[in-house]
Structure formats: structure tokens, C-alpha cells
Amino acid sequence: MNETNAGVHGCYTHQLLIHDTDDALVAGTAAFVELGLSCGGRVLVHSCEDRVALLRAALGTHRRLDYGFDRDLYVSPMSTLFKYERELARGPHASGLWVTGTVPFGSDHSAHPAWTRYESLVNEVLGPYPFHALCTYDTRALPAAVVGAARATHPCISNGVRQDDNPGYMQPVDFMTDPRAGSPSPPTSPPLAVITVNHTRDLRLARHLIAEVADAASVVDRDNIEGFVTAVNEVLANGLRHGRPPVELKVWVDTAQLTCLVTDNGPGIANPLTGYRSPGASVDSSRGLWLARQLCDELIIRNTDDGRCSVLMTIA
Amino acid sequence: MRASGRRELWDGHVLLMYADEQQRRTGVTAWVRRGLETDAKIVYVESPDEQASRSLIRVLLDEHIDVTSAVSRRQLEIVDPDVGLGPAWQAQLVDDGLAAGYSSVRLGGAADTSCTVMSPSDHADAERAADELCLARPAAILCQYATSLPASMLQRACSMHTAGIRGTTLQIFPIHDGVALAGEIDLSDLHTLRSALGAFCARTTEAHPKFVIDLAELNFLDVAGARVLVSDTSPIRDQGVVVQVRGAGPMIHRLLRQLGVDRIDGFVLEDPS
Numbered sequence: 001m002n003e004t005n006a007g008v009h010g011c012y013t014h015q016l017l018i019h020d021t022d023d024a025l026v027a028g029t030a031a032f033v034e035l036g037l038s039c040g041g042r043v044l045v046h047s048c049e050d051r052v053a054l055l056r057a058a059l060g061t062h063r064r065l066d067y068g069f070d071r072d073l074y075v076s077p078m079s080t081l082f083k084y085e086r087e088l089a090r091g092p093h094a095s096g097l098w099v100t101g102t103v104p105f106g107s108d109h110s111a112h113p114a115w116t117r118y119e120s121l122v123n124e125v126l127g128p129y130p131f132h133a134l135c136t137y138d139t140r141a142l143p144a145a146v147v148g149a150a151r152a153t154h155p156c157i158s159n160g161v162r163q164d165d166n167p168g169y170m171q172p173v174d175f176m177t178d179p180r181a182g183s184p185s186p187p188t189s190p191p192l193a194v195i196t197v198n199h200t201r202d203l204r205l206a207r208h209l210i211a212e213v214a215d216a217a218s219v220v221d222r223d224n225i226e227g228f229v230t231a232v233n234e235v236l237a238n239g240l241r242h243g244r245p246p247v248e249l250k251v252w253v254d255t256a257q258l259t260c261l262v263t264d265n266g267p268g269i270a271n272p273l274t275g276y277r278s279p280g281a282s283v284d285s286s287r288g289l290w291l292a293r294q295l296c297d298e299l300i301i302r303n304t305d306d307g308r309c310s311v312l313m314t315i316a
Numbered sequence: 317m318r319a320s321g322r323r324e325l326w327d328g329h330v331l332l333m334y335a336d337e338q339q340r341r342t343g344v345t346a347w348v349r350r351g352l353e354t355d356a357k358i359v360y361v362e363s364p365d366e367q368a369s370r371s372l373i374r375v376l377l378d379e380h381i382d383v384t385s386a387v388s389r390r391q392l393e394i395v396d397p398d399v400g401l402g403p404a405w406q407a408q409l410v411d412d413g414l415a416a417g418y419s420s421v422r423l424g425g426a427a428d429t430s431c432t433v434m435s436p437s438d439h440a441d442a443e444r445a446a447d448e449l450c451l452a453r454p455a456a457i458l459c460q461y462a463t464s465l466p467a468s469m470l471q472r473a474c475s476m477h478t479a480g481i482r483g484t485t486l487q488i489f490p491i492h493d494g495v496a497l498a499g500e501i502d503l504s505d506l507h508t509l510r511s512a513l514g515a516f517c518a519r520t521t522e523a524h525p526k527f528v529i530d531l532a533e534l535n536f537l538d539v540a541g542a543r544v545l546v547s548d549t550s551p552i553r554d555q556g557v558v559v560q561v562r563g564a565g566p567m568i569h570r571l572l573r574q575l576g577v578d579r580i581d582g583f584v585l586e587d588p589s
Binding site: 199200201203204207223226227229230233234237240241287288291294 | 342566575
């Protein structure tokens with residue numbers, strides 16, 4: 001441990017280690033784990049089975065050191081993000097939670113942007129907490145686009161020994177509109193259903209519409225549909241309360257995914273990342289959005305140039 | 317979503333709580349429709365001075381209910397409040413209706429006007445008599461109160477309606493040691509939920525250290541409604557009453573947990589049924 005690191009231990013850090021050998025991975029991870037343990041923190045090393053075995057052999061055991069598999073811990077980007085947030089919000093982790101591993105991008109390239117956005121949103125959601133992460137990116141296994149995007153989502157770059165500010169880092173709110181984020185757009189096909197919500201009494205009709213078309217045409221899990229209906233209701237209610245009616249709801253259904261787009265004519269939601277951070281005891285509208293984000297796979301807020309606000313939501 | 321709530325709650329001595337005119341119209345229309353479908357005699361008390369737009373016939377026509385034939389065969393009758401409205405009159409009304417061959421008798425009106433012109437004790441007597449009539453005879457009585465009325469008045473009204481309280485999609489009725497909520501809770505019924513929950517909470521006494529909120533018949537709950545369940549029970553929880561939420565379905569249970577309701581002092585969230 002060197003003195004230059006001491007200033008960051010009490011607060012949030014999110015470092016990127018790009019490597020192309022197992023030795024570099026082990027050395028970088030070992031230094032991070034040692035620092036976390038010496039600071040009194042709880043340390044989690046997560047990865048796939050092979051990697052965990054490799055790292056466990058090198059790092060050994062400690063009562064504050066845990067190993068975990070991605071298939072248990074990183075099921076989906078949003079569930080992982082909010083799981084860490086809940087854990088940090090509840091626990092008195094004065095010495096911090098230290099996490100190292102590789103986000104499970106997997107072989108399905110269409111899932112990569114969601115995990116890339118997760119990396120950026122970690123800064124937004126976990127930034128207020130004593131959370132420390134070392135994200136290891138193996139250039140032998142990961143596509144160049146994924147590694148390139150990681151250079152914009154980590155405020156610090158590690159070379160295994162020291163950390164430097166990352167000049168390529170982008171604030172999450174800016175990154176979300178960057179092409180590398182791959183933020184989803186509404187489908188180009190015509191929606192299956194459209195309903196206009198002018199009044200709170202129309203909310204029920206909107207909920208029943210989504211539930212009915214989802215039941216008829218989708219293989220999405222029933223519990224997920226109920227959660228999604230709750231999420232869309234919150235966004236519609238938000239549009240009625242803070243936007244300008246009429247609030248329009250469009251619904252698309254395919255066999256594997258439900259998509260809703262809610263649009264109103266109000267001034268929009270000033271911060272498109274509203275609802276990622278836990279609202280704590282606040283009573284403002286962010287609580288509804290915070291809950292809605294946890295019940296969707298995606299919830300993308302856009303303030304359009306023509307003075308409208310749209311919220312795109314999906315669930316698979 | 318589970319099966320929809322208790323339709324029969326439009327029977328008995330029902331309190332319709334409304335935050336706006338559209339909500340009132342929707343409720344009154346459903347109440348009349350239920351009467352026409354069950355072949356009941358419907359008597360509606362309405363002042364001749366009532367605004368045309370609020371009058372029952374106008375409302376029913378606007379809601380596309382054909383009432384002309386029901387009026388011409390006197391199944392639906394509008395009466396002037398000057399007839400007295402007392403318990404004896406109500407009982408006679410039921411006798412006459414049943415003698416004429418109707419399955420039951422329904423009596424409705426805007427109770428919020430009567431409780432502003434009657435003394436509180438007379439009003440309480442009238443409501444109590446209505447309650448007894450509905451329990452003893454095939455009768456249904458609909459009272460209407462605006463949620464903007466003073467809290468003390470709403471509180472009294474809630475405690476006098478044993479068959480429950482109706483919002484747009486929400487139904488609230490008293491149970492042994494608390495309340496049961498049925499239907500759906502969203503922004504449209506937030507005022508009704510607050511008024512009724514506040515009134516029922518105020519009925520808890522030191523003899524009842526527990527206040528049950530039964531959600532077994534509730535099909536939907538939004539974030540604002542969940543927050544009301546917490547905020548509006550805080551006065552009784554501060555006095556040591558334990559609020560016990562039971563019967564929540566999986567989704568509502570998940571919502572309450574995610575909002576941290578299960579970790580609030582004085583709140584017990586039972587596992588999903």
C-alpha cells in the first residue's frame with residue numbers, strides 16, 4: 001500500500017484494469033484485495049468458475065474475503081446494481097465494500113450494451129457510498145468495442161500498481177447518449193396498442209390494457225409482467241402529476257419482450273438519471289421512478305428537442 | 317392480476333367517497349346499474365334545486381344508461397328531501413317496495429348535504445338507523461361524501477358505514493381489528509384511502525394494540541398508496557399500536573418490501589398468502 005492511495009479509501013472508487021495475461025490479472029487483483037483487507041473492508045472477488053479458482057489459489061482465504069460466481073451475483077444489470085445499492089444503504093460499511101471481477105458480458109453481443117451502461121451507472125448509483133471496484137477486462141476474451149466503452153465508464157485506470165485519473169471518463173448522464181452506450185430506441189414497428197391517459201381514473205384502463213396484451217402475446221414471466229405493469233403505472237402517474245396531459249402510452253409485444261413508451265407534453269424530467277439513486281426518506285416523485293427502474297430491464301428517459309418527455313421501458 | 321374485487325359492496329349501507337365530480341358520477345352510476353340489474357326499487361333523494369349537471373337523471377343519461385323506462389314504471393324514483401328522510405320513512409319505503417314485488421329497495425342521495433343541515437346527533441341517528449335497516453331488511457343505502465369535507469365529519473361517516481366505503485376502484489370495509497382493502501389503489505383513490513384509513517385508525521383504542529390491514533382482496537397498489545399505508549398509520553404506531561399487513565399477494569408484497577415497509581417501526585408485513 002502506498003500513501004497516494006490513502007486519500008481515496010473512505011469514499012468511492014471505480015477502477016479499470018485492462019490486461020492480456022493471467023499474471024497481470026492475478027497481480028492487479030491481489031494488490032486491490034490486499035488494500036481492501038488492510039483498510040478493514042469486506043472484499044468480494046467474483047468471476048466465472050475457472051477464474052475464481054485461479055484467483056482463489058493465488059489469494060487464499062481471509063475472514064473478510066468472499067468469492068462468488070457471476071451466475072449467482074450478476075443475473076441482470078439492473079438487479080445487480082440495485083442489489084449492491086440496497087446492501088450499501090442498509091449496512092454500516094464504514095470501511096467499505098471492495099468488489100473485483102469482470103462484468104459477465106457473455107457471448108450474446110446484443111446483451112453487451114446493457115452491461116456497459118451498468119458500468120457507467122455504477123458511478124451514479126454507488127457513488128455516494130464507500131464502494132470500491134476494480135473491474136478487470138481481458139482483451140484476449142472481450143470484443144474491442146466492450147473494452148473501448150469501458151474506457152469511458154471508469155473514472156480511474158489501474159496498471160496493477162497505481163491508479164491514475166482516466167481522461168477518457170464520461171459522466172454517466174453524458175455517456176448514456178454516447179453511441180458506445182447503445183441505449184435502446186423505441187421500436188420502429190407500429191405499436192400493438194395505444195392509449196391516452198388524461199386523468200388518474202384512466203390509469204386503471206392503461207394497466208389492464210398492458211396486462212391483457214401481455215397475457216395474450218408474450219412469453220414474459222407472469223411475475224415480471226405484474227412488476228412491469230406497476231412500473232408503467234408509476235411512470236404514467238408521474239406524467240400526470242409533473243408532466244402535461246395528455247400522457248400517451250404505446251405498447252409493443254413480441255414473444256420475448258414487452259416494450260412501453262410513455263410520452264407527455266411537459267417540460268420533461270430534468271435529470272434523465274432520476275430514480276437510479278435511492279431516494280432515502282425524500283417524498284418527491286423520484287421514489288416512483290426509483291421503484292419503476294427496479295421492476296424493468298430498461299427505463300430510458302429522454303427529453304426530446306420538440307419539448308416533450310418520453311420514457312421507454314422494457315421487460316423480458 | 318387477480319380476480320376483481322367485491323362487486324356486492326355496492327349493496328348494503330355504502331359510503332361513496334369522491335375527490336371530484338367524475339368520481340362521484342362513476343360511483344353513483346355503478347350503484348344504480350347494480351339496482352337495475354338486480355330488479356331493485358331505487359329511490360334517490362335529490363333537491364329540486366340541484367344543479368342540472370349533477371342531477372341523477374342527467375348523470376345516468378350522460379353515462380349512457382337508459383333510465384326512461386325505469387322512471388316511467390316507477391322502478392327509479394326521485395324524491396324531494398322535504399319528505400323527512402327519517403327512520404320511519406325509510407322503513408315504510410322498504411315495505412312498499414317489497415310489497416310492489418321488487419327484490420330489494422335501494423335508497424341513495426348526497427349525504428354530505430344532509431350532514432351539513434342536520435345536527436351531528438340527528439345525523440348520527442339517521443346513519444345508525446340506515447345501518448340497522450340494511451342489516452335487517454333487503455335494503456341498500458348509498459351515502460356520498462366529498463373527501464374535501466372536514467376530517468372529523470369523514471371520520472364519523474366512515475365509522476357509521478358497516479358495509480364499507482367505495483372509491484373509484486378501491487373498496488374499504490371494516491373488519492374485526494382493522495380494515496380490509498379491496499380492488500385497486502392508484503392515484504384516483506388516494507384521497508379516499510387517506511380519509512377512510514385515517515377514520516378507521518382513529519377508532520383504534522388502547523384495548524386494541526393491533527391494527528390489521530387486510531390486503532387479500534387488493535389487486536393493485538401503487539407507490540403513493542403504499543406510502544399512505546405508512547404515513548397515515550404513523551399516529552397510531554406512535555402510540556404503540558402494531559400495524560399488521562396481511563394477505564398481500566406476491567406483487568404487492570414485493571412492492572412493500574422494496575419500499576422498505578417491512579423495516580419500519582411498528583409495522584409487520586406478513587409473508588404472501
